[in-house]
Amino acid sequence: MRPFDDIDRIARTEALDRVAAPARDLVNRVLTNRKIADVLHGVPIGHPLHPALAQLSFGSFLSAGLLDILPRTRRPATALIGVGLLVAGPTAASGWADYSQAHEEQQRVGIVHAAANITMITGYVASLAARLRGRSTRGALLGWAALAAGSAGAVLGGHLSYHQSLGANHAEDYPHIGPEDWTDAGALADLPEGEPVARRAGEVNVVVVRRGDEVRALGQRCPHASAPLSDGDLADVDGDTCVECPWHGSVFRLDDGRVMRGPATAPAAVFPTRVRDGRLELRVATWPGVPAS
Incomplete structure (x- = not known):
């Protein structure tokens, strides 16, 4: 035993x-x-x-x-x-x-x-x-x-x-397994306007939000308890566009993954984005809290 x-x-x-x-x-x-x-x-x-x-x-x-x-x-x-x-x-x-x-x-x-x-x-x-x-x-x-x-x-x-990982950062591994090089994540035209959607970048899942020609992406898993952030809603906090976790209400700023409201304490993983020939490309930021562009 x-x-x-x-x-x-x-x-x-x-x-x-x-x-x-x-x-x-x-x-x-x-x-x-x-x-x-x-x-x-x-x-x-x-x-x-x-x-x-x-x-x-x-x-x-x-x-x-x-x-x-x-x-x-x-x-x-x-x-x-x-x-x-x-x-x-x-x-x-x-x-x-x-x-x-x-x-x-x-x-x-x-x-x-x-x-x-x-x-x-x-x-x-x-x-x-x-x-x-x-x-x-x-x-x-x-x-x-x-x-x-x-x-x-x-x-x-x-x-x-x-x-049991209570309080642990459930998104810590993103910088280590996410793609370091620009990776295709689909056509920009396929992304709905102003709605969190799930996409895949290399071996990891991400949540992507498009607002016009501007795209922001974070790791799909909430750092607090691994909830899928693509099931959450967008929220405005102090003038910043954020995504709210659907399970426990943690709020993360899309620009840099910063925690705007807990219970999460670690930032969401950030994926810088770019658009080339109408295709969205992503790569993972080396350090949490790095701006998305």
Whole structure:
């Protein structure tokens, strides 16, 4: 049996939907401000926010646990627990924001991950209270118990990120497999006006939008969860023409693939375009965010 088979079984346990689905719906009812949601997803920094905060919070708790083993280090351990608890709030908020846009199997693992982290935070609150009352040994024991729960939660969080790809960039491979040379993508006259359509460039699929003689193209897969962007709608954001993901509402600027609205944090892959003899030609940009022409 592989070490993570038990976690895979969690992902297949439909009974967890009785808790996971209402939790998702509650987060979506509370988190209605898009600007706040984008910050919690990590859109402004171009990277998921939750893993970075989780490292800071859990790292503080882990360091406190190590200091509790050494003589005369209980006071700095107490300070580290305080830091971890302060960071735990925004860490949880960013995690719930990502959870609200996850698919069912991710949510099942996510709700168990959240339960482990809630147990950890409860234990560290009790540990801090005991330390502040001068009961340092009891505080250390509670801290180690909380650390054990948090370690289980960290394993589940790693599984979500690396095995189930929650928060990962699902379009990262485009610059590596897209055509580097100009590649024919069909007749310009066959493209409808102002409508996202799917085309193929070499070995990859792209979404193409024609507006008069101007053509813009992005990778077909949404970086957030691989949704087909050709099924999305065009949107105007701050005067820029964008395409909106049909699954979770991420919005990408056609000119350079920039994320204008999350939950996606990575830009869409850009394909510069040109028209020769009435034929559309594409090639992939080497770096994300390069203008399309």
